[in-house]
Amino acid sequence: TSPTPHWQNSTPRATLTPPQPPASPPAAEPHQASRLKAHHPTGLCRKKHLADNGRVPETLWLAEDVGGSLRGKNQIRSLFRDGHAFATPKPEELLERVIHVGSHPGDVVLDCFGGSGTTAAVAHKMGRRWVTAEILPETVATFTAARLKLVADGKDPGGITASTGWVGGGGFRQVTVAPSMYELTPLGVMLADWATNGRFARAVAGQLGFEWQTKKHAPFCGVRGRMRLAVLDGAVGLEEAREIIAALSERERVTIVAKVVLPGVEEFVAEQSKGSRVKKAPRDLLTGRTRSVRHRAKGVS
Incomplete structure (x- = not known):
């Protein structure tokens, strides 16, 4: 178990406490049942757990395992010269874990805020289908579509490429949504x-x-x-x-x-x-028009 960061009351600096064993079921049950109402003996108030707060956290994803914003920025810089367009890009390792927990190969992964295209790129490498959307055309042209083209063509060596054995393949369809008719x-x-x-x-x-x-x-x-x-x-x-x-x-x-x-x-x-x-029309036509552009990796049908 990794050391646990703990704020001491007497100093504003963080110190590390020794590894702690997991809470026993009887100790964790009041937290999960939202019945923790006791005060600390020193008189310090404790947060009151309300019923709609959900369960006590049981897992911890460390930056050393799934990366942080710095790793995400470095991954984008390795693909594009101007990789400063995003303040907190997510690393591929983090999205890999999220997608692994929430989907199976062949499932569809939806990302409504495409940005740099990390989610779609990771889903593609993991054998998932995906749908992503981005409101800014310049972002799509500079980052999203450009990155996914590199992934499909097998020209993205970073991120989870090595761990997944990704060598390229597949393709995607780019759709520009026009004003509704x-x-x-x-x-x-x-x-x-x-x-x-x-x-x-x-x-x-x-x-x-x-x-x-x-x-x-x-x-x-x-x-x-x-x-x-x-x-x-x-x-x-x-x-x-x-x-x-x-x-x-x-x-x-x-x-x-x-x-x-x-x-x-x-x-x-x-x-x-x-x-x-x-x-x-419009009785039998209910959606807005689209203009489709298909990209296929070379040699892939």
Whole structure:
């Protein structure tokens, strides 16, 4: 057991007390049950443990084992010249322990404050899937995405690379989230004013996971396998639906998205092209648009 830091009452300096044995179950029980109310014989007040304070700490992670901010900064500096953008970066060893405790290989690790990308980098090296988010585009370009690219390409030798046997592999998809094409009004959810013409079609393609196609593929604007996408910046009636279906090849199907769907169109499309569908915006589209960029490590599918 490591020496325990202890503040003496007579001096403002910290001294080290000898290693202490773990508390016996009877001694620990009052703390865990939040019934510790006694005062010290000298009259010094003791903290009152309330029921919502949880359990008494049972583990201690020392900096010599999991590192500290200095080690985290050094790890970032080893990857980037300008590694001073973060005041308290976490070392990879600390995140490795957290992820080991809270997940299994193949699980998804979520980090809503991507920053330097440490959590995602460690999760990647540990065989976890991950999702990370960062609000500042310059941070993503300079640190987050750049670091994860090094990890995927096997060019990050620091951190837990050696202990995990990481040699590179895998990849990630970078998504830039644009302003929502929907607005909440007193009348309900409405399409934003900018969602017109080609911008509306492109937003829908990204939102539904279609690869964007130019006007030369009209009446289609997107493709996903054998599924085509047709977006109308207005109403779709039987005539428009008939023309779209006629443009399909034998094994293709279509997803038609329009701001207004006239009566009978959904039934007509389902009957004439099995597997095709009609969606009304914004009724059937609830998320904001995204623009996706995929990065893959060389030689990795």
